[in-house]
Amino acid sequence: MLRIVLSSLGLLLLGLALAQNDVQNVTVFDTSSPINREVSQLFWITMGFAALIFTVVFGALIYSIVKFRARGDEKGEPPQFHGNDRLEILWTLIPLGIVAVLFALTAKTLFAIGTPPEEGIEVQVTGYQFWWDFYYPEYDVRTSNELIIPVGRAVKFEVTSKDVIHSFWAPNLGGKIDAIPGVTTRTWFQAEEPGIYYGQCAELCGASHANMRFRVIAVPEEEFENFMRAARAYKAPEPVSPREERGQQIFAQSCASCHRVQGTAAQGTLGPDLSYFGNRTTLGAGVWPNKPEYLKPWIMNSTDVKPGSEMPAFPQLTEEDVEALVAYLDSLRLEGFDFSELPKR
Numbered sequence: 001m002l003r004i005v006l007s008s009l010g011l012l013l014l015g016l017a018l019a020q021n022d023v024q025n026v027t028v029f030d031t032s033s034p035i036n037r038e039v040s041q042l043f044w045i046t047m048g049f050a051a052l053i054f055t056v057v058f059g060a061l062i063y064s065i066v067k068f069r070a071r072g073d074e075k076g077e078p079p080q081f082h083g084n085d086r087l088e089i090l091w092t093l094i095p096l097g098i099v100a101v102l103f104a105l106t107a108k109t110l111f112a113i114g115t116p117p118e119e120g121i122e123v124q125v126t127g128y129q130f131w132w133d134f135y136y137p138e139y140d141v142r143t144s145n146e147l148i149i150p151v152g153r154a155v156k157f158e159v160t161s162k163d164v165i166h167s168f169w170a171p172n173l174g175g176k177i178d179a180i181p182g183v184t185t186r187t188w189f190q191a192e193e194p195g196i197y198y199g200q201c202a203e204l205c206g207a208s209h210a211n212m213r214f215r216v217i218a219v220p221e222e223e224f225e226n227f228m229r230a231a232r233a234y235k236a237p238e239p240v241s242p243r244e245e246r247g248q249q250i251f252a253q254s255c256a257s258c259h260r261v262q263g264t265a266a267q268g269t270l271g272p273d274l275s276y277f278g279n280r281t282t283l284g285a286g287v288w289p290n291k292p293e294y295l296k297p298w299i300m301n302s303t304d305v306k307p308g309s310e311m312p313a314f315p316q317l318t319e320e321d322v323e324a325l326v327a328y329l330d331s332l333r334l335e336g337f338d339f340s341e342l343p344k345r
């Protein structure tokens with residue numbers, strides 16, 4: 001009885017988890033990325049050989065079991081054979097050949113995905129407990145938790161960490177490289193379809209490891225260049241309502257020591273860069289949609305919703321204060337860039 005109850009409960013939870021997952025089709029077999037195309041090709045070839053070997057071995061096994069089974073009143077051991085040179089040479093050479101082919105294909109794949117194309121934009125990725133900083137040195141632009149990239153161009157990453165070991169991974173695109181404090185690791189990938197790709201820290205790094213996510217937003221090249229140009233020139237707009245103005249004041253007092261908003265006195269670097277936060281599709285390192293109903297509890301007490309978050313709680317803020325902050329953060333926008341309607345991949 002207990003077993004039935006427990007297993008139904010497990011199935012129910014699994015169902016809920018799947019239903020709750022807003023992310024579509026997170027897979028390393030996404031062939032719209034050159035790296036994953038190489039890797040999936042190798043995977044299917046290897047699977048093909050494995051299936052062939054499985055069929056031959058099990059076929060021979062089943063055939064022998066049926067064909068040479070004891071029949072009628074046969075008793076004792078059947079006639080014994082010892083050695084068959086031709087057969088033994090054959091079953092050594094064939095596997096050797098298969099291993100050689102797989103070795104060659106694997107080496108080819110490793111070189112193909114390990115060598116970044118000469119052409120490509122550079123991004124410096126820094127992992128923090130529990131969020132990501134992205135800096136584009138060629139454009140002098142910084143974003144956090146959402147990486148904007150151009151479709152059809154390689155993006156080369158220099159990855160490091162400011163605290164513990166993390167791992168940078170956008171499964172549909174490739175990557176997965178450790179972010180190690182004091183060390184720079186390198187990887188690259190390229191998106192061939194526009195969309196919002198899911199990213200996840202892939203190295204257990206503390207209480208909110210599972211909540212250390214990000215998004216890769218791939219847009220047409222022209223839109224990317226426009227975004228970079230606008231982001232580089234960005235200056236936070238002047239508040240247009242008393243509420244935004246109040247939000248700006250509270251931000252300057254309580255938040256500016258950790259967060260940067262380009263074009264203002266807020267230049268903190270302990271937390272994510274919040275310049276053009278209004279353009280963000282997600283919040284809390286890719287965990288929630290960027291909507292007021294999630295932003296308010298986040299500002300009041302982020303550890304309540306994200307265990308281990310390094311952002312302190314603000315119990316002194318009133319409901320009105322928090323709404324003012326939400327209005328202010330939402331006003332920080334680059335006009336003309338709405339990524340929320342891009343397909344999720």
Ligand code: HEC
Pocket residue numbers: 129130131144145208251254255256257258259270271272274282283284285286299306308309310311312314325329
């Ligand atoms: C002591 C430093 C510190 C202070 C002060 C601080 N924050 Fe944060 N904040 C952080 C850190 C660290 C994170 C990242 C937490 C995480 O995702 O694990 C963060 C994350 C955020 C995020 C989510 C950003 C994203 O990319 O998802 C918002 C929004 C935010 N803070 C707003 C505020 C506001 C508003 C205030 C002032 C009321 C404030 N913060 C004060 C450190 C701080």
Ligand SMILES: [Cu+2]
Pocket residue numbers: 127130165166167201202203204205209212
């Ligand atoms: Cu991590």
